[in-house]
Amino acid sequence: GAVVSQHPSRVICKSGTSVKIECRSLDFQATTMFWYRQFPKQSLMLMATSNEGSKATYEQGVEKDKFLINHASLTLSTLTVTSAHPEDSSFYICSARDLYGASTDTQYFGPGTRLTVL
Amino acid sequence: GEDVEQSLFLSVREGDSSVINCTYTDSSSTYLYWYKQEPGAGLQLLTYIFSNMDMKQDQRLTVLLNKKDKHLSLRIADTQTGDSAIYFCAETNPLDQTGANNLFFGTGTRLTVIP
Numbered sequence: 462g463a464v465v466s467q468h469p470s471r472v473i474c475k476s477g478t479s480v481k482i483e484c485r486s487l488d489f490q491a492t493t494m495f496w497y498r499q500f501p502k503q504s505l506m507l508m509a510t511s512n513e514g515s516k517a518t519y520e521q522g523v524e525k526d527k528f529l530i531n532h533a534s535l536t537l538s539t540l541t542v543t544s545a546h547p548e549d550s551s552f553y554i555c556s557a558r559d560l561y562g563a564s565t566d567t568q569y570f571g572p573g574t575r576l577t578v579l
Numbered sequence: 580g581e582d583v584e585q586s587l588f589l590s591v592r593e594g595d596s597s598v599i600n601c602t603y604t605d606s607s608s609t610y611l612y613w614y615k616q617e618p619g620a621g622l623q624l625l626t627y628i629f630s631n632m633d634m635k636q637d638q639r640l641t642v643l644l645n646k647k648d649k650h651l652s653l654r655i656a657d658t659q660t661g662d663s664a665i666y667f668c669a670e671t672n673p674l675d676q677t678g679a680n681n682l683f684f685g686t687g688t689r690l691t692v693i694p
Contacts, residue, residue: 495621504612504669505682507621556621568622 463489465557467571474545475579482540482574484555490535491557494529495568500550510540535560545578552576585672585685594682597655601668604649608670611644613653616665616687625653625666655690658664663692 464487474480484494494511509519509530517530527549529541538557542549552575556568582604591597603611609630614622628635628642628651635642641654651668665687 496619499682503609504624504627504671505614505622507623510621530590558619568616 462571463557463559463567465555465569465571467553467574469554469574470572471575471577473577473579476546477544479541479543480545480576482542482553482555484538484540484557484571486536486557486569489557489559489569490501490561491538492535492560494538494555494557495534496530496540497536497554497556499554499573505554508540513538523527542576545576547578550576550578583668583683583685585668585688587686588691590691590693591658593658593660594656596661597653597658597690599653599655599666599668599690599691601651601653601685602649603651603668603670603683603685605670605683606649608649610669610671611642611651612669612671613642613651614667614669614684616667618664622667625663632681658690658692660692660694663690665689 466485468483468543472480496508496511498507498508500567507520509517511517511530511532512534513535519525532538552573554573556570584602612627613625615625616622626637626640628644633644639656643652655662666686667687669682671682
């Protein structure tokens with residue numbers, strides 16, 4: 462089945478540093494990946510849509526200079542939280558659409574990355 | 580994990596009301612959500628309801644919660660072709676300290692609006 466991995470699963474960093482989170486589709490190609498943010502035990506909020514080879518599309522209210530997204534290949538998208546602050550502490554989840562899957566509407570979710578900024 | 584179930588498909592005529600149903604098993608669910616996924620797009624949070632409420636209305640959307648039967652529904656009044664999408668219900672219990680995020684999704688209901 463379609464598997465999406467994220468790395469790291471958990472990261473703790475100091476305020477002011479930058480953190481990169483990787484999202485990989487392991488056994489399928491994904492032209493589109495999505496990045497979500499989830500506050501503790503609350504809803505999933507879409508942050509941006511990442512398209513391979515082009516600029517990401519950010520949702521309203523999401524700072525694109527703060528959350529840098531790169532989608533350099535059909536199997537990898539990265540989210541970099543720049544100059545992280547404690548309010549950026551959250552659970553970040555990616556999902557990917559299988560380009561050639563039976564249903565291109567299906568999104569496969571990664572396990573998430575818990576970011577804690579001290 | 581918890582079970583959250585939805586019917587897979589629903590077709591309605593433009594202008595009619597749509598009712599999308601969801602059942603869940605976690606009696607301690609505190610927050611229940613409805614998400615909309617348009618073709619090729621990410622999940623967008625439509626609305627949510629707290630478990631101490633039984634109804635919430637937001638413009639054309641009405642959410643009904645029957646906590647006793649663990650049944651959640653989303654009613655869309657005056658359904659338009661732009662409402663065609665996949666609708667996911669999800670539930671969580673913030674008081675549950677186990678697991679990473681404990682947000683459980685249903686399988687999604689594909690709503691097709693016929694002009």
